[in-house]
Structures are given as structure tokens and as C-alpha cells.
Amino acid sequence: DLLGPHDGAAQLRELGRETGGEGGPRGGPPPQPVALAVAADAADFACLSRYGMFGPATYEAYLRRTESQLRALRGQGLEVHLRVLEPADFEDFCEEFGLGPEDPAARVAYAADPELAGEPFVYGGERLGELLPALVEDHRARVRISIACTALLAALEGDEWPEPRLTAVLGHVSELYLALAAGAGEGCHLLTLRTYGPEDGEELTAAAEVCAEDGRLFVGGREAEAFCVTLAAGIAADGAGELLLHSVPAAGRPPLVCGWRLLAGRLGPMTVPEVFAALADDAVRGVGLPDGVAARPGFPLPGRPAECGPRRAADGGPGRPGAGASGAGEPGEAGGAEV
Template sequence: MPGGAPPPGGGRPPGARALGGGAGGARGRRGGRARGAPPQPVALALAVQAADFAGLAGYGLFGALGHEEYLRQAEEDLRALYEQGLEVHLRVLEAGDFEDYCSALGLDPRSSAARVAYAGDPELAGEPFVYAGQRLAELAPVLLDDHRARVRMSVACAVLLEALGDDPVGQRRMAAVMRYVTSVYLALAEGAGEGCHLLTLRCHGPEDGEQLTSAVDVCVEAGRLQPAGRDVEAFCVTLAAGVASGGEGALLLHGDPDGPSGGFPAGHSSDGPSGGAGSGPRVRGWALAGGRLRPMTAHEVFDELADDAARGLPFPPGVVPQPGFPLPGFPEAGGGGGPLG
């Protein structure tokens, strides 16, 4: 469990009380670091949202500070750590998740040990979010987006491991699945063409297993796919979980309405309810069934958008549903009988 030893220089890291965290690293727990070794990263959890702050204030995590004062103090403390040359790993301090975490591990949520352990919890998927000296107004929305993506990754990773196992055979299968979903993502980007498109995924395991969702902006400029960070990881892991578990669901590619041909390159015809070329945003789709992806018809895309609207998502005005184009198939293995052969 990540520990709570102070960084070099002794004492609690500036802002550890306000931020809800402490220094991490095994060397820190053993009392000191090897001579000449770089300082251990500092892991901190930040109550960005007012609701989380209010839910945790009763535990005395923030002293007498109000939320706005807490955020101002947090920014000062983060900048101080950064200027000392320390690497700071941040995560969002969520009230319900923190309480569940403490309950599961038998920790007192009022204790500094609980805050330190939560801040550096290795079970949250993905590489740590490293503070780069930003102002809090700039940092907060990026940190929240990153946190949501890491949570989606954590949930999907659990499904993936349950489907494949963590033994050597399971690891080989996982590598094959991840290669496949990466090829799918690249094919979607190539088919989308120039512009910034939205890719959404909704799936669940067989027999109505846990619902998984993911979304990522796919931006192509001058024929080059632009980096999209953690959201791409979350999308690929979520799709991998759906594939490996033999899941059901839908993948939609919303074309950039400002891009060429209303969002997709010329040459893809429309057979949808809107008919013709149309002038609204194009949406293509693929159905996930039994862990396999197949192109939807335009009518199926329209129905999926209508189902999304029934679930509370906005229905794109003037949308032009279009059929999905062919995607790479999953490599067959052995004697068949599922997406992993």
C-alpha cells in the first residue's frame, strides 16, 4: 500500500492536510531513500467538486476551510511542491469512493493514513496524472476528465481480467485482444477522415452483464491522427472488455459537421431514413454481438440514436444516419467458439 513518509526535508508535505494525501513510495515507508536517488513522487487527492468536499468535510479532512478557500490553499501548496522539484501525482478525492475504500480496507476515514493510501491507490488504472504547474482553473476540468477515464478503465480492466484470466494463457489472449482493438481504432480514424469526430461505445457482457461506456474525440489533421491521451486508452480497454467477454452493444462514429462532406470522406453512400447526401451531421455505426463487430445499416444507426435519446442523450438535429464500413476482423484461433477461438 503506498505509504505516507514525508518528502526530503522532513515534516508533512506543504498542503498535505488541505489536499488529502501524502508522499508515496516504498522507500519512503522504510524511512529514507538511497543516497543520490531522485525524490519519491508525492501522491495527493484533491476534492475538486463541491459535493465531494461537503460530503467529506464531516471527517475533518479540511479543518475549518470552506471549499473556495480550500481550493486556493490547494493551488498554493501544489505550486510550492512543483517549485521544489517534486513530482506530484494527483487524483480526484471522491466522497463515496473514499468512504467505500476505507470501509473495504478497514481504515478510519479521519486518519491521515487513509488519505495517503487513497491518494496513491494502485488499483486506479492507467499511469498517474502528473501535475505540471497549472493554475487550478485550468487543472480542475482536465483532472476530472482524466479521472473519469481512469475509472472507466478500471471497471473495464476488471471485466477484461475476469473474461481472460491473469495466467500466461490469459495474458497472451489479452495481448491479442488489445492488438485487435488498436487496429479497429486506427481503421475508424482512417475511415472518419479529416476533422474532429466523436466515437462512442456502449456495451455490456452476455446475459445483461455490467454496462460499460466510453467516448473519445478522433481528430485527424492533414491525414495524421492527433493524440487523444487517456480517453483513447479508456476506449480501447472498454472495447477489449466487450470483445473478450462476448459482449453486446453499439459503437457510433459521429462525423465532424464542419469537416469535408459533412463529416466523412466522399465515396461512402447513405441508405438511411434521411436518404441522399443530406447536410446534417453524419453518424455511422457498428453493432457488437457475441464479442464481434459488424457494420450497422443506416436504419440500425437511426434506431440506436433513438435508443440513446430514450436513455437521455441528445438526438443530433438533422442527423444523417449512414452504414458502417468494414472493420478488421478478429483473428481466428483454434477451433472457433467465441471471439478468442
């Protein structure tokens, strides 16, 4: 935990004096947020206990003490940002920065690590035991975003004009996401994605729920962000992969799955056998194959604009964005123009 097993009350009083309570120092800026990394399950707690960071407390006692500290910090007017304290990741972090895992400063630095992508998870006064599942899901999505962002930036390396290409890729992904939501129709549906780089690239996975009611789209929060960044990485890298849309069946109808193949960074409909093959592969991975599922090729999606690919001048070298391209598409796509 943030403050250690024995010194919570005194440090909270001191922290309140330093920050000036709810208003911060008199006449000064508001207090900075406090970051806290939490052991999210008993197994992680046991693994980290060997560093003596929790004292002799049981996991249940640790949760109660941490919750008390969280509420006290919030009562001081401080915004508290939470993240999961993962043993292996924490140990790697400490080794990278030359910190001792038993040092409380190491936990504070890890909790505030800016390398974890996405907006922070803000504590709102909830019971910690009830909040942990949501924190874990949020953490997993932020990890996926971090990994996908790294892959996306790597795909842009070597471009003379990476910023316009990045803008084009992200715009195309937004267009695809909205097209998938519109094509899925009313109700809640699950999008699952698996992508690979063009040459034995790292496998990236993501899943997001998309819901529509009375024509209104409800975005799936951090999971949707992870899905979109992962898809952007596959598109920018000219990668391969699979995208499946799992629709919740209406009464009396079987589950329906539509599929698209990602090939050279472009999405195209799968055949029905390919959809079943992808579902069987998911079943092997432990996802599970629905009983009586119906498969269908994916419906038409917007083609990848030429601006999403590396720019080349007429002589084969790098070219300025927009040079020699109409932006309508790429070779082999409907409405495409050769660059």
C-alpha cells in the same frame, strides 16, 4: 488536503530536509513522487467536511491553501500526482482497509491507491481552479479503464493460454481503432461505445475523439485508452453492444452517424434503422439527438481473428495457441477459417 489545515509550512520544511530538496538525499536516489487527492467540487467538499478533514475553511479557501501546498511541494523538486477525492469511493476504500476517513493517513493512502489504472495525473504548476475540469475528465477515464481492465481479465478466466489471447485481442482493437480513424477521414470525430457481457453482463461505456489532419492521426489521450480497453473487454467476452461514429459535418451538410453492432464479440455494420434506434436510445439517456442527422451503415472493418476467441483442441478441450487455426478469421467472417 495532504498536509492538514494548520501545519503546511513546517511540514514542507521537514519534507525538504528529508528528501534533500531538488536533488534528493545527498548521494541517494531522487525523491519519490507525492500523491494528493483533491475534492473536485463544492458538493464533494461539503460531503467530506463532516470528517473534519478540511477544518473550518470554505471551499474557496481550501482550493487556495491546496494550491499553495502544491506549488510549495513542486518547489521542493517533488513530483506531485493528483487524483479526485470522491466521497463514496473514499469511504468504501477506508472501510475495505480498516481506516478512519478522518485520519490524514487515509487520504494519503487513497491518493496513492494503485488500483486506479493509467499513468498518474502530474501537477505542472497550474492554477488549481482552472486545472480541476481536466483532472475530473482524466479521473473518469481512469475509472473506466480500471473497470474495463477488470472485465477484460474476467473474460480471459478459464483460458489455458490467456496471454496470447490477450495479445491478439489488444492487437485487433488497435487495428480496429486505426481502421475507424482512416474511414472517418479528415477532421475531428467522436466514437461512442456501449458493450454488454454475453449473459446479462455489466454495461460498459466509453467515448473518444479521433482527429485527422493532412493524413496524420491525433490520438485522444486517456479517453482513447479507455475506449480501446472497453472495446477489448467486449470482444474478449463475446459480448454485445453498439459503436457509433459521429462525424462533424462539413459546411451545408447534416451531421453524419455511422454505426456498428457488436454481436458475439464481432463488429458488423448496423442498418440505417438500427443507427437511428441507437441514437434515440442515446437521446433517452440524455446524450441528445442532433437536428437533421443522417445515418449510414458502418463501413467494413477488419474481422476478428481466430486467436481472439478461446482456444480449443480437436477433442474439445483447451489447446495450445495457434493449434488448428490459420489466424485469418473466425467462422462466419470474411476470410475466416474454422477452428
